[in-house]
Amino acid sequence: MKVNVPEKWDREFDVVVVGWGSAGTAAAVTAHDQGAKVLILEKMANGGGNSAICGGNIIVPKGKEFLEYLDTLSFKTTEREILETFVAEALKNGDWIRQMGADVQVFRPLEVAYPTMIAGAGFPQVRGAENVVKYNIKGTPEEGKPSQRLWKFLSGLVAKRGIEVLTATPAQELVSNTRGEIIGVIAQKEGKRISIKARRGVILTCGGYENDPWMKWDYLPVKPLYFLGTPGNTGDGIRMAQKIGADLWHMTRLACLIAFKAPEFEAAFWVAFLSEGFLFVDKYGRRFVNEAGIEIHEYYKELSHFDVEKMEYPRVPLWAIFDEQTRKRGPLSRGTAGYNRDLYTWSLDNTVEMKKGWILQGKTAAELAAKISMEPKVLEQTLARYNHLCKAGKDEDYGRPREDLRPLEAPFYAIQLWPALINTQGGPRRDKESRVLDPGGKPVPRLYAAGELGSIWGFLYQGACNIGEALVFGRIAGKNAAAEKPWA
């Protein structure tokens, strides 16, 4: 391991937290409340990361049997003792929030959109699924969307304690000594390099790599992938951890939706339909899936089919085809979540997006096909077949439920869709104490990680577990880092 101790430190703290979202806040607050002097470094102009723009739900399981559910979902990619720790601590998530001065409410939506966030388990057939209960920070829509309420609560904890936060200050390097301990961080502030001593420990909570094109291309199972969340997640924590010899895990894992990408926006727009009058086709106009049956975080599975004859992903991009009733029913992109939420308000009847050319119209299937570079006959046949199945009330091709079938009537509309990341799950491997591990399984001394960066979700992902995990392992990391004996 490279030793890079500076001759002089610019700042000194007990614990340095890199990245200010849910995990960073939980870590900083816990370490502070144990008496540590804490600094938070945040690369962006504002904190929050994905936590401030996500669905805002937090898992607080009903009982310990939730472990069996998670163990099945993990498919042996995460050690059981880590999941045990998670479940034991996630049971306390609601109490922790209440102790910190807020309250929670159960998330029980009526599920009317395709796709939609659901109240219960993403995989209800798995044993222990009945233990999935999602909460969010109690409040009304006037007080903000769930993730806005979450971030108001979390950032308030930091402000109330007077914990110092340096925004627009990206961490660039971890400092290690001859014993291999992580004893500080090198960051960039207003063009200058600053060295920050961490007497007790460093906690990495700086998210994934949704906005790093090369890492995405290399690690993830479908290409290209856009992102819905913060553009700040560019894999910085992964590179810093790699440089000091950390092992990586879960690098191929992701939570992925479908989205529209406008060139003038950095992030993509999450798209959902408020009426059953829509279907998906590949780039050739062929239907390929039960559109109403895809688990909301697992869209990439349906899109990652690779055609080795043509050497392409035929479902990337895919097209959603819909009708007038669906167009008028409501905005295809809602403002519930996503980075673009505060940058653009989608029109209620989608007319503005039609004028922009984001949504295309055809009086007939053939006319629409010509506009989206498809063979007219193929799209005509696909729509005729789909409408026939709808009228029969049975989708013999893909098993879409009867209640989700409605024949489409001309005029037809199309919007181009891409797989888009909510977040990635990979990063430095860690243990149940939030300690970062080297490839031999040994903890890297004084280095911790929590949250989306190297999350514990290594196979299938249950919604609301990212924030739940960020709070749990953020608290554990904060507690353990603050308990380290100062090295100087």
Next chain:
Amino acid sequence: MAGTNLAEREFIVNATPDRVWRLIGKVIFSVLPGMESMEILDENNFRALLRVKMMGSEWVLKLKGEMVDISPPESFSVRLLLEGLGGLVKADQKVAFAMAPVEGGKTSVVCGATAEGMGLLQKAFLTGQARSFARQTFEAIEKRLKELA
């Protein structure tokens, strides 16, 4: 103050309460007469435009809805605030749904709509309209649920 009872309907659906619960949200939004441009604010709250016929003309009403008292798979209510005609129409309604298992794996569905917070003038002119709207909606919900069960 108790609200004015607008409409009630009870029917049996040949499906379990869990299945009815899964269907009912989408069914309501797909059969609501004149429903246009729904905007989901945060999963429990939505806004919409309703195109309705009143006094011989077609009007667009703004609707704000909130799901309340949600207790799956037994019951939930929708609190509806309607506004239109340049502020002349303002109505606050609550629509309650209760599902209970009955013999043979079937479900009894009880729907009830009450008007709350209507002025006297509005009550005189609009109660009939609201009653008819609620009755039509409940009939359509029953028809669609039975089709899908």
